[in-house]
Amino acid sequence: MIRLPFQPVATLKWLAVLLPMAAVVGSISAFFLWALDAVTRYRFDHPWLLYLLPVAGVAVGAAYHHIGGKSSGGNNLLMDEIHEPGAGVPRRMGAFVLFGTLVTHLFGGSAGREGTAVQMGGSVAAAFGKALGIDAASLRILLMAGVAAGFGSVFGTPIAGAVFALEVLVIGRMQYDALVPCFLASLVADWTCRAWGIGHTHYFVEITGPDPHPLLIGKVLLGSVAFGLVGALFAWSMHRLSKVFARWIPRPEFRPALGGVLVIGLFFLAGTPDYLGLGVLGNRPDAITLPAMFTGADIPYGAWAWKLLFTAVTLAAGFKGGEVTPLFFIGAALGNALGHLMGAPVDLLAALGFVAVFAAATNTPLASAIMGMELFGAGNGLYLAAACIIAYRFSGHSGIYSSQRLAVPKFHVGSGD
Structure with missing residues (x-):
């Protein structure tokens, strides 16, 4: 009897979870990138919004403090859950960080988008895991895949997204058991984001030549x-x-x-x-x-x-x-x-x-x-x-x-x- 190098049933089950999860993350990233561009351009047209930045910050801070729960833990909460699953990632984390980030950019705060995408990806992955009742070991891999999907789709770099999810957790050691799920999730999320018509910034760098000087x-x-x-x-x-x-x-x-x-x-x-x-x-x-x-x-x-x-x-x-x-x-x-x-x-x-x-x-x-x-x-x-x-x-x-x-x-x- 020929022994296959993988388990077909288990593989199909993982695909049934990973593919829709990644598609959802890619769609949310597409909306986030569109909204981020929109609020940035709106701020350009209304520069006086900067003077409301302190008020906007308190509003977001109060929302996190009173109803956000553990969402304020952000990326570090996600990493803790991947290290030792147990406390859980709040499903509201994705919505809160999306809202908070758009407010920050609308009123002129200097911030990025990676943390938002990663937290949205982790939040969606956690929601899928909870709905399906998967075990702690599988949830750890699913959370890593959510991180990869968020990172890969928001920057348009699916390979880097997969490797980032594996590399960022521990300095000096990569956890290859999640390599395939992270790669598939990052790739599908990036494809989905692009399918919504969202483009990424292009940079031109001239090639210096084959022989290093x-x-x-x-x-x-x-x-x-x-x-x-x-x-x-x-x-x-x-x-x-x-x-x-x-x-x-x-x-x-x-x-x-x-x-x-x-x-x-x-x-x-x-x-x-x-x-x-x-x-x-x-x-x-x-x-x-x-x-x-x-x-x-x-x-x-x-x-x-x-x-x-x-x-x-x-x-x-x-x-x-x-x-x-x-x-x-x-x-x-x-x-x-x-x-x-x-x-x-x-x-x-x-x-x-x-x-x-x-x-x-x-x-x-x-x-x-x-x-x-x-x-x-x-x-x-x-x-x-x-x-x-x-x-x-x-x-x-x-x-x-x-x-x-x-x-x-x-x-x-x-x-x-």
């Missing part, structure tokens, strides 16, 4: 150290500011009021609205935006530091949204500046910073390198991989996710590091 390699490695240090700085700033807000304002629902006032103050100090919101769209041709980092546009050398400060204040104060797109902005702006300073291709350095700062802040070098190849093409794969690996090594063991566990240190304490 030693001088360019040196510049890439030097820049990658800076990317790693800035990724660590972002994570440290987030955690430090969160503690400061908690100490100054014990009631979490009121912290966004102070955060909103500080963002308004930063807006006047910076003298531009370009560091508000997502940072992908601009309200004028010369706006400082993420796509502009890849061109010959005049980008201030300190743009990355301004965006880091705007985002750290926004999210540490309790506004909802993700960290990843701001990390892309910070990295691309830093890469743009380093490209000009070192005489290296600006578009290439911007692309490297885009993924390497993300790799450093999330401790996901493999997912970040793959994302770079999905977004910018594999022709510069050597530089993309090198940047993510070096940045990961120089970012230390901290990251933006406090529930991320450490399995294998990046360096040995006794080695002189």
Whole structure:
């Protein structure tokens, strides 16, 4: 008798759960991306909305505090549930984070979209798991697949979405038992999102050639150290500011009021609205935006530091949204500046910073390198991989996710590091 390398019945059962779950996540991501674009453009037309940011933040904070339950745990709650299923992921988490993120962007808070997509994906996966009564081991894999579906569909990077879900949980160890479910869920969610007519931002990076130039390699490695240090700085700033807000304002629902006032103050100090919101769209041709980092546009050398400060204040104060797109902005702006300073291709350095700062802040070098190849093409794969690996090594063991566990240190304490 021929023994099949898989169990047909079990496989069909998993497909019956994964495919509709991923399709739902992809559809929600499509709505989220459409709504995010709509509220951003509405804010451009009504810039006075920024002055209501403190009030809007308190409204969202109060909703989370009084009726959100455990939803405020966000990505860290999801990661805790994957590590040790038991407490449960609230079904309301997806709706709350969607509402909270759109409010943040409507009124000018500097935040991203990854956290929202991941939480929506995890919430949908948890709802499917509860409805079907699946066991704890299977629920763990289903939650990981939900994370992959959310990440892959919101960025249009299905391979990176799958690897991110496997890599982000534990530093130094990937859990391959969920590889196939995560890949299928990410792929189907991305297909579904695109089927709704939602497009993603395209970036053009010129291929430097098949033979790496030693001088360019040196510049890439030097820049990658800076990317790693800035990724660590972002994570440290987030955690430090969160503690400061908690100490100054014990009631979490009121912290966004102070955060909103500080963002308004930063807006006047910076003298531009370009560091508000997502940072992908601009309200004028010369706006400082993420796509502009890849061109010959005049980008201030300190743009990355301004965006880091705007985002750290926004999210540490309790506004909802993700960290990843701001990390892309910070990295691309830093890469743009380093490209000009070192005489290296600006578009290439911007692309490297885009993924390497993300790799450093999330401790996901493999997912970040793959994302770079999905977004910018594999022709510069050597530089993309090198940047993510070096940045990961120089970012230390901290990251933006406090529930991320450490399995294998990046360096040995006794080695002189």
